[in-house]
Amino acid sequence: xxxxxxxxxxxxxxxxxxxxxxxxxxxxxxxxxxxxxxxxxxxxxxxxxxxxxxxxxxxxxxxxxxxxxxxxxxxxxxxxxxxxxxxxxxxxxxxxxxxxxxxxxxxxxxxxx
Amino acid sequence: xxxxxxxxxxxxxxxxxxxxxxxxxxxxxxxxxxxxxxxxxxxxxxxxxxxxxxxxxxxxxxxxxxxxxxxxxxxxxxxxxxxxxxxxxxxxxxxxxxxxxxxxxxxxxxxx
Numbered sequence: 001x002x003x004x005x006x007x008x009x010x011x012x013x014x015x016x017x018x019x020x021x022x023x024x025x026x027x028x029x030x031x032x033x034x035x036x037x038x039x040x041x042x043x044x045x046x047x048x049x050x051x052x053x054x055x056x057x058x059x060x061x062x063x064x065x066x067x068x069x070x071x072x073x074x075x076x077x078x079x080x081x082x083x084x085x086x087x088x089x090x091x092x093x094x095x096x097x098x099x100x101x102x103x104x105x106x107x108x109x110x111x112x113x
Numbered sequence: 114x115x116x117x118x119x120x121x122x123x124x125x126x127x128x129x130x131x132x133x134x135x136x137x138x139x140x141x142x143x144x145x146x147x148x149x150x151x152x153x154x155x156x157x158x159x160x161x162x163x164x165x166x167x168x169x170x171x172x173x174x175x176x177x178x179x180x181x182x183x184x185x186x187x188x189x190x191x192x193x194x195x196x197x198x199x200x201x202x203x204x205x206x207x208x209x210x211x212x213x214x215x216x217x218x219x220x221x222x223x224x225x
Binding site: 101102 | 215
């Protein structure tokens with residue numbers, strides 16, 4: 001089983017739609033959680049951290065459920081510029097205790113006009 | 114302020130040659146990471162440096178891969194006797210401890 005699992009998509013949605021991505025992680029000792037965004041042939045860029053209480057940044061809402069080892073990202077009022085691959089990322093908690101990030105394989109979003 | 118920089122941005126080499134990839138982290142960041150991403154694939158952890166601690170090399174795929182971090186700042190990833198399967202984008206990231214990582218633009222390595 002992969003340490004971090006995501007639905008690869010693609011998710012094809014019209015502009016203005018609300019879309020949700022889910023992610024599960026295998027190691028209950030994982031410490032921190034993030035969503036990154038990666039555009040084609042570009043480096044990943046931090047979108048937002050994910051806190052246990054849930055957090056919102058404009059049109060983006062992230063939630064964490066530690067009991068279910070589940071992370072979500074909700075995008076409201078989708079824009080064309082939201083088209084990208086969204087990476088679920090988990091820090092720490094591996095057997096080696098290392099502090100590198102473990103990336104999911106990403107969910108591709110295509111927002112259509 | 115300046116972000117993470119990497120050089121070269123592109124490198125084409127012949128099978129069997131050695132290559133060196135450079136990373137300049139964000140000033141003040143104590144942690145530095147190397148990842149690689151093959152075409153259409155997710156990111157693969159390679160190596161991690163934190164301060165003066167021994168690096169975590171658990172992700173290096175073979176002994177042809179090595180990395181150094183001099184003076185707690187710049188890092189060099191060296192691949193000896195390159196193989197075609199080494200072709201990928203090599204990404205460097207840096208962070209303060211317990212904080213998210215910020216990535217450089219990557220070096221696209223092509224081994225012919």
